[in-house]
Amino acid sequence: MPQGQVNLIRRLFTLSLPLPIESYRGVIAKVKIGATKSEGGSRSYSTTVGGARTLPFYTFEGLNPPPVLALEVYDHLVSPPVGVMEAFGDVIMDPVEWIRVVDRFNPDIINLNVRSISPLTLNRSVKDAMHLLEEVLQATGRPLMITGIMDPIHTEDISRNTEFLKQAAECFKGERLLIGPVTVEAYETVAEAALTNGHNLLAKSNMDVNQAIRLNELLSAKGVSTDRIVVDVTTGALGYGIEYTLSTMERLRLRALQGDRMAGSPMIFFVSENVFISEFREPPLNLSIYETAAAVAGLMSGADLVSLFYVESLHMVRSLLSEFPWGGG
Amino acid sequence: MARSLSPLEVYNLLPKTNCGKCGEANCLSFATRLVNLEVEIEKCPPLVEEVKYRENYFKLKDLLKPLIREVLITRGGKAVRIGGEYVLYRHEFTYRRPTAIAIDVSDNMTPESIIDRVKQIESLSYPYIGKELKLDLIAVRSVTGDPESFRKAVRVVLGSSSLPIVLCSLNPDVLKAGLSEMPGDKPLIYAATVDNWSQMVELALAYDCPLVVSAPNNPVTLKSLVKTLLECGLEDLVLDPGCMGGEGLYDTIVNFTMLRKAVFRANDSLLGFPLLGAPISVWLENGRALDRKWEECYLAGMLIVRFADVLIIHSLDGWVILPLLILRDNIYTDPRKPVSVKPGLYKIGTPNESSPVMFTSNFALTYYTVSSDIQAAKVDAYLIVVDTEGLSVTSAVAGRKLTADKVADAVKESGIENLVKHRYLIIPGRASKLSGEIEEATNWKVLVGPLDSSEISKFLSENWYGKKLWEAGR
Ligand code: SF4
Numbered sequence: 001m002p003q004g005q006v007n008l009i010r011r012l013f014t015l016s017l018p019l020p021i022e023s024y025r026g027v028i029a030k031v032k033i034g035a036t037k038s039e040g041g042s043r044s045y046s047t048t049v050g051g052a053r054t055l056p057f058y059t060f061e062g063l064n065p066p067p068v069l070a071l072e073v074y075d076h077l078v079s080p081p082v083g084v085m086e087a088f089g090d091v092i093m094d095p096v097e098w099i100r101v102v103d104r105f106n107p108d109i110i111n112l113n114v115r116s117i118s119p120l121t122l123n124r125s126v127k128d129a130m131h132l133l134e135e136v137l138q139a140t141g142r143p144l145m146i147t148g149i150m151d152p153i154h155t156e157d158i159s160r161n162t163e164f165l166k167q168a169a170e171c172f173k174g175e176r177l178l179i180g181p182v183t184v185e186a187y188e189t190v191a192e193a194a195l196t197n198g199h200n201l202l203a204k205s206n207m208d209v210n211q212a213i214r215l216n217e218l219l220s221a222k223g224v225s226t227d228r229i230v231v232d233v234t235t236g237a238l239g240y241g242i243e244y245t246l247s248t249m250e251r252l253r254l255r256a257l258q259g260d261r262m263a264g265s266p267m268i269f270f271v272s273e274n275v276f277i278s279e280f281r282e283p284p285l286n287l288s289i290y291e292t293a294a295a296v297a298g299l300m301s302g303a304d305l306v307s308l309f310y311v312e313s314l315h316m317v318r319s320l321l322s323e324f325p326w327g328g329g
Numbered sequence: 330m331a332r333s334l335s336p337l338e339v340y341n342l343l344p345k346t347n348c349g350k351c352g353e354a355n356c357l358s359f360a361t362r363l364v365n366l367e368v369e370i371e372k373c374p375p376l377v378e379e380v381k382y383r384e385n386y387f388k389l390k391d392l393l394k395p396l397i398r399e400v401l402i403t404r405g406g407k408a409v410r411i412g413g414e415y416v417l418y419r420h421e422f423t424y425r426r427p428t429a430i431a432i433d434v435s436d437n438m439t440p441e442s443i444i445d446r447v448k449q450i451e452s453l454s455y456p457y458i459g460k461e462l463k464l465d466l467i468a469v470r471s472v473t474g475d476p477e478s479f480r481k482a483v484r485v486v487l488g489s490s491s492l493p494i495v496l497c498s499l500n501p502d503v504l505k506a507g508l509s510e511m512p513g514d515k516p517l518i519y520a521a522t523v524d525n526w527s528q529m530v531e532l533a534l535a536y537d538c539p540l541v542v543s544a545p546n547n548p549v550t551l552k553s554l555v556k557t558l559l560e561c562g563l564e565d566l567v568l569d570p571g572c573m574g575g576e577g578l579y580d581t582i583v584n585f586t587m588l589r590k591a592v593f594r595a596n597d598s599l600l601g602f603p604l605l606g607a608p609i610s611v612w613l614e615n616g617r618a619l620d621r622k623w624e625e626c627y628l629a630g631m632l633i634v635r636f637a638d639v640l641i642i643h644s645l646d647g648w649v650i651l652p653l654l655i656l657r658d659n660i661y662t663d664p665r666k667p668v669s670v671k672p673g674l675y676k677i678g679t680p681n682e683s684s685p686v687m688f689t690s691n692f693a694l695t696y697y698t699v700s701s702d703i704q705a706a707k708v709d710a711y712l713i714v715v716d717t718e719g720l721s722v723t724s725a726v727a728g729r730k731l732t733a734d735k736v737a738d739a740v741k742e743s744g745i746e747n748l749v750k751h752r753y754l755i756i757p758g759r760a761s762k763l764s765g766e767i768e769e770a771t772n773w774k775v776l777v778g779p780l781d782s783s784e785i786s787k788f789l790s791e792n793w794y795g796k797k798l799w800e801a802g803r
Binding site for chain 2: 009010011012013014015016017018019020022057059060104122151154157167179206242243244246247250251254276286289290293294297300301314316320324325
């Protein structure tokens with residue numbers, strides 16, 4: 001049975017295709033991370049996150065600045081996942097050595113997660129953690145992101161995290177670090193410390209557009225402007241609820257582009273930690289390609305900063321990004 | 330259908346008799362379900378049967394039509410549906426027809442190696458939150474250019490697999506040899522181009538099959554071809570805007586994005602067809618096979634996120650395919666409903682009064698992982714699924730969707746108190762922070778389980794069976 005009505009057509013039609021270009025009112029704020037000597041810090045360069053004017057990879061509408069890629073290092077890994085020892089070897093036992101290794105692979109910034117300060121785990125003292133940070137700043141000249149307890153829920157964790165971030169802000173005044181997380185429940189002390197000492201904040205909310213905006217409002221009431229904040233709405237990785245994060249990022253980005261200034265801080269996408277704690281663990285999995293696939297999905301949903309674990313993922317993501325044109329923002 | 334469609338608009342075209350034949354209480358609730366695509370319009374008998382509603386029926390059909398046409402690729406009783414999308418962004422509604430993935434075989438392969446590969450394609454399957462992740466299609470490619478070789482390859486594939494087929498050649502004679510082997514089926518024909526379109530139209534009409542329209546990196550020509558083919562009487566089209574890795578990656582992503590956006594934001598209905606991507610093209614470049622596989626994987630991944638409705642892929646390694654199948658499943662999950670299982674008490678094996686009692690979240694992935702780990706450990710246990718609104722344990726604890734009070738309620742409602750003689754509750758390692766509060770709220774003694782459920786077996790043998798805690802009673 002033929003489809004529809006059959007006509008005799010001998011020549012190709014020629015049509016035009018008007019580009020479906022949307023123009024946006026909002027621009028994503030630019031957050032500068034890392035201060036060089038001349039800027040009062042000790043970093044060898046600084047890097048800028050944000051500045052997007054349209055959705056990612058909609059290059060026919062405009063060119064966004066290139067996303068920033070971070071490699072991450074943990075001061076304590078509970079049980080290193082399969083493949084991690086093979087990838088990094090013993091250095092993962094020593095964060096300073098680990099940072100030296102990671103440094104060689106040219107990440108734009110390094111994310112050090114000092115998770116062992118949690119009173120519920122290793123209970124590392126804040127003083128001890130400051131010593132570690134001191135060594136870390138010596139070990140690399142790259143801009144740094146310093147994170148504490150990523151999901152501070154219990155009062156002990158919340159106060160320890162706050163104490164840690166406050167101290168870090170004070171001890172490393174002028175380095176223009178990205179520190180966090182701060183949450184709706186606990187942000188005031190760290191916000192003040194960051195402001196006084198010239199740092200940026202990682203503002204974490206759970207997959208919720210309105211909560212992310214609310215936290216930015218609270219922070220801005222404290223005097224922290226959107227160009228001092230990187231927003232984190234990540235929860236879950238590929239195979240682990242990533243779709244909610246992706247849609248949240250896309251919605252937040254659209255809100256910002258449509259002109260909601262409080263939605264206009266750049267967004268970070270954490271992939272790796274979730275990749276390797278993923279409850280999905282089929283044997284054929286290659287964790288770095290898995291991480292790359294997740295990172296790509298995050299970038300396509302609007303991530304301005306992607307924090308990666310595997311060096312291969314960094315390499316792969318960077319090489320695919322190099323195929324696209326980028327603007328200055 | 331525009332996503333702004335309101336149930337009221339739909340309601341106005343329904344019979345408004347509230348007769349209840351659709352199984353709904355009234356026409357308005359049927360209208361709501363129609364707008365949510367939960368029911369088909371044919372479920373309202375009066376609308377379909379009575380002449381006076383005929384006009385409204387057609388109006389409604391039109392109103393509810395997806396902006397991206399749904400195209401069926403069929404073989405025997407199997408159908409792969411592609412397209413049928415209503416929105417540009419996932420959060421505006423939901424994506425509906427998961428990107429179909431085709432793996433290629435070519436007509437220069439020996440019959441034995443075709444059979445091998447086809448078996449591999451068919452048997453690839455990963456269990457994931459209660460479903461099986463699988464590949465969808467086999468793409469038979471002509472590389473010899475010889476109709477007889479193509480015919481033979483198609484025969485071998487048909488004889489060794491039941492999957493629907495994509496037939497690939499730019500030579501109409503070659504395609505005809507393949508098409509004539511599969512009467513009654515609707516393989517997807519790849520492809521009509523500016524050079525061969527008039528012969529391709531004849532084939533597609535004669536065999537009544539969906540046809541791919543291909544204009545690599547030339548959306549204007551693509552659109553012109555679509556217009557021409559529609560005028561010829563074809564309806565089931567699939568668009569191939571070209572797909573390249575490396576230096577072509579940029580154009581590829583731009584074309585996919587632009588074409589889909591043109592439909593949803595510039596009302597360009599000529600482009601309202603499923604999009605086909607062929608990451609297999611990365612194999613045209615030289616270099617190590619390993620690099621090609623990486624590249625094919627992330628290119629396919631980008632296209633799954635960015636609007637592709639069907640993909641042709643060459644790599645068949647689990648480490649390339651698995652991330653793609655999971656990503657696809659995630660992206661095509663309905664964002665309106667969390668992937669969850671019903672909260673309540675689940676028995677694993679045949680638990681008795683001294684069996685361990687654990688709880689977990691109602692996020693489907695967590696539940697299936699935990700329950701399969703308990704099964705693998707070959708123990709009998711009670712598993713209480715707490716309503717965490719579909720979040721994993723970690724996220725639920727962080728987001729306050731899992732609290733001591735919720736656990737206490739779940740324990741109470743489960744009736745577990747009457748099923749076991751002990752009062753020990755094993756909680757997920759990722760909820761360890763709540764252990765004190767849970768003890769207080771439930772009055773049960775808490776044992777903090779492992780962070781990773783794969784260690785449940787070890788945990789239980791050391792802490793439960795080793796210590797025989799239940800013998801202490803309450
Ligand atoms: S069957 Fe049709 S007319 Fe009857 S209640 Fe349902 S929608 Fe209304």
